[in-house]
Amino acid sequence: MSFANSVALDLFRRAGLEALGQPCHRILFGSEARCDGCPAERTDLDGKRQAITLKTKEGDIYLKVSCQVWQGQCLLSLHDVSQEIALLRRSDLDRKELQAKNILLERRRRLNQEEHQFLTQIMDNLPEALLAVDENFLVQRQNRAVLDLFPRQIGSHCYALFGNSAPCPDCPAQRGFSEANGQKKSHETGGRVYTEIFSVSPNGKGGLLLFRDITRQVELIGQIRGQREEIASKNKVLSLLVDFGIYMQKETGIKEVAGYFLDAILPDLHGGAAGLIINDIRAGNIWLSHQSGMTTEEWKTVTKACMSRDLQRFKPGGLLADSVLPWRTSTQIPLMGAQGQRVGLVLLEGSINQEALGILRLVTEPLGAYFQNQLLLRQLEEKANKDALTGLFNRGYLTQSLEEEQEKFRGYGIHHALVLGDINQLKKLNDHYGHETGDRLIVAVAEALRSTLRNTDIAARTGGDEFIVLLTNSTDEDAAYFIERLQTQVFPSLILLLPDGSEFPVTVSLGKAGTDKHPPEVLTKEADRQMYAAKEQFYATASRYR
Template identity: 50%
Template sequence: MSTLFSALSNPDTVLALFEVAQTGLIVIDKDYQVVLANEEAGRLIGGKPNCLSNLTTCHELFFGKPAPCADCPVPDATKPWPKTKSIVIKGRDGADQFVKVSMIPWEGYTVLNLHDVTRELNLLRNVDLAKKELRAKNILLERRQQEIAGKTQFLEQLIDHLPDALVTVNETFGIQRKNAAVATILPQADGRKCHELLGSETPCLDCPAALGFDAANGQKKSHVVEGRFFTEIITASPGGGLLLFRDTTRQIQLIEQIRETRLALTRKNEILSGLVSLGAFMQKATEPQAVIEYFMEMFLPVIKADKAAVIINDIREGNLWFTFQKGLDEETLKGLSRAYLSRDVQSSRIKVYESEFFPWETGVQIDLRGASGKRVGIIVLPTSYSDEDGELTKLFTEPLGADIHNRLLMRQLEEKANTDPLTGLYNRGYLDAVLEEERKKQEEFDIPHAVVEADVNGLKKVNDKYGHEAGDAYILKVTELFKQNVRSSDVVARTGGDEFVILLVDANHASAEQFIARLTVKA
């Protein structure tokens, strides 16, 4: 034994032992410098380092890093010897090699035992991949089996949920299988022969399958049982046939209904023809009142009504362009118009009349709307109508609403001639016309209005000191103040260089004073 230990003290002996080792061995000093490496280590790392001529560290050798690895276990005093670390290095062919490094201290050095586990890892990976493939195949197979079972179950459920009776029979007409619909459709669901299902003890006369189901394949036969009509469809199948019984009683009844519907279709065709005539009349008519009158002559018979009122908005909110009535007195029309001009209706806080405003116990309001969806007027009728008539009503009222909307747009274009070029406000001529309209509205509907006069102080000084451009800017600022504090139904007019008039619709003296107070605060 002493001779053995003496031999181990010989450097050549130690080197020889290093070389015969079947694993890579590398010795490093405390500075991680490689002082010794055997041939197997050189094979793993792609070349044996010349430890005497080149100072190479283990981290440079393995990873090409100038500094030790952050997770190097060698200096970690908390981990006992031997210490291990798994690394990945590049082999001679450039491929990744997985190496398990075992570390032990030796005479002030650290011996790194390199064990190439690449093959083992690849085998484990291949085994794992094979397991996953097998698992995936099993899952796919299981899913396929479930799909087949599901489809089979679905097909059986589908057959049972068919609305028609389905029966399979053998060559002697004995029933082999029948679906759930047989019990609800056929007269004798407990029959053992197909003809017994129809209440007959003997095969049907002129049965197409009398000479075999192959000869009867695809043929149909009609049956009448207790006033009910059935159609039998025959399909040949192995060892017999597949019979489908369809209850056609409803279809026969529908034929009768179709005959009755023809009259209704004729009526609708007449209505559509009338709509075409209405469209042509709207294109050539110059007066909207004539359009409304023509419309009423066609529309009221459609909904079986003889009375109606039509109220059309003007381009200025809170004002009426015109009204029309048929079968009503002027006082009733006046009451409806007064209710329509209420603030709640005009501001859209309510969409329809309150029942108290209708001159009848029951009534219905139909809105007339333009392409933008904005209400341009209403039709008031003494009675409601069916859903079918409601659809027909849309066919009439939608083109009428579009026509009124287009005529209002034309009035707006004509009205632009009555505006002040600088401010865009209305001029004196337009104001006078509007004041006359409001005067008539107050007389007819008792709807008050207020007029506020205003002038711009210091406009002349601004013009003299800063020029007319500054004066115009001053006027525009005042104009914007007015616009921001009036309602869409009110009218602001510029009647002179620095003079303005504001018409407050549906307003009294107190409302005007409140308006002036708001302007004074914001001025």
């Protein structure tokens, strides 16, 4: 190369090539041999163009080289097309990117179209009117049922369905569908009543509105209002029964159950004063009493009447006299156990019709069963307090019962009396005929005592040959009659047949004391004193055996 202009020299310089004095094929193509078809050798290639690439540190330089022969010289024209190539490449990349985007957009469009068709199909198959609206209540989509439900209402907004030009008053979605989610609103237009249910749109923008025509339901409600009130009342009773049943299962305290019945359950079924009486397993005694709306004196009169022996016979029809109750009219509901035994009374102020009474009995029936179960548990405990030999109660049970009678004496002035007995000549019988024969004598006396008792009285064996009888609602004189009957009618006819064939007369020394003559705390001491006096009198006529 013998000559190069400044532009060519700059290109060669950028490419790090030494141009002048070097063959063109070495500079441009890095070849030691001439190019095939070099124009310098073939004139028919005059004007031939060729593309080459020069490597530089800044990047590739793309050149178009054209050859011309002039006056025996080969002229090479170098045209830098790097920018054109870059633009072409960028254009090609943009074209390919645009093509890929178009493909994705087309695919997304088809998917959206398919999804839209699918959603439209689902919406159209719904039997209820469904609207999809944006945040401004503009309808985005609706199903066929909307046209069926609102055939005459045409509008771009949901509120136009009801002839409104602005959002409906008190619309839950005015502050956003997120707050209105799950809420309902009623509409009435053209003699029809609709329910609108609000839901948040799946994309979180706008919402879904579900409309139901409830005109027929409203008409039916008007026609069967009385029935619905009755159903509501029964549902309320059912709910009370369920709550009460759960409470009775969890709560074992009888006072808590009685209080829950009177304070939480009964007020929903009865508006007046009320009382609850639960009998004890021992007749003539009350296990539990609870009231609301009565004075202390009024309730004291009622509970005292409930301690009468006639009422405490556990008969199904046993009720209090109206004169005992503090109300002009009243209703009494016996609490019955599973076996038909009366376990208590529910006392209510005022008269109650049969329908209300039937509802009340739905509650009192499980209450009666609950208290009967509690009484059965007390009976099991009572069996544990009985003497193994005689079947009479032991000292612990007698002490408890005596405390209950003392409470009745202090609270109601109801008297009670004690009778103490000691079998005569038991040691002689044991020594001569053995303890088995002595036990037969003890059992015979116990059976004789038990046969003479009322259902409210208690007989207990407190020692080897000692007995105590608690006479409820009795005076000192009543106890004297009781002893007289034992000594004149019972024991004289009681003979114990001994192993040798002889007969042993049964005799018992007895003493008594009643609260009408003695303080409750000295009854045992006074009865014991009289019993030992009777024993001394017996041994005054019979030989004492020691």
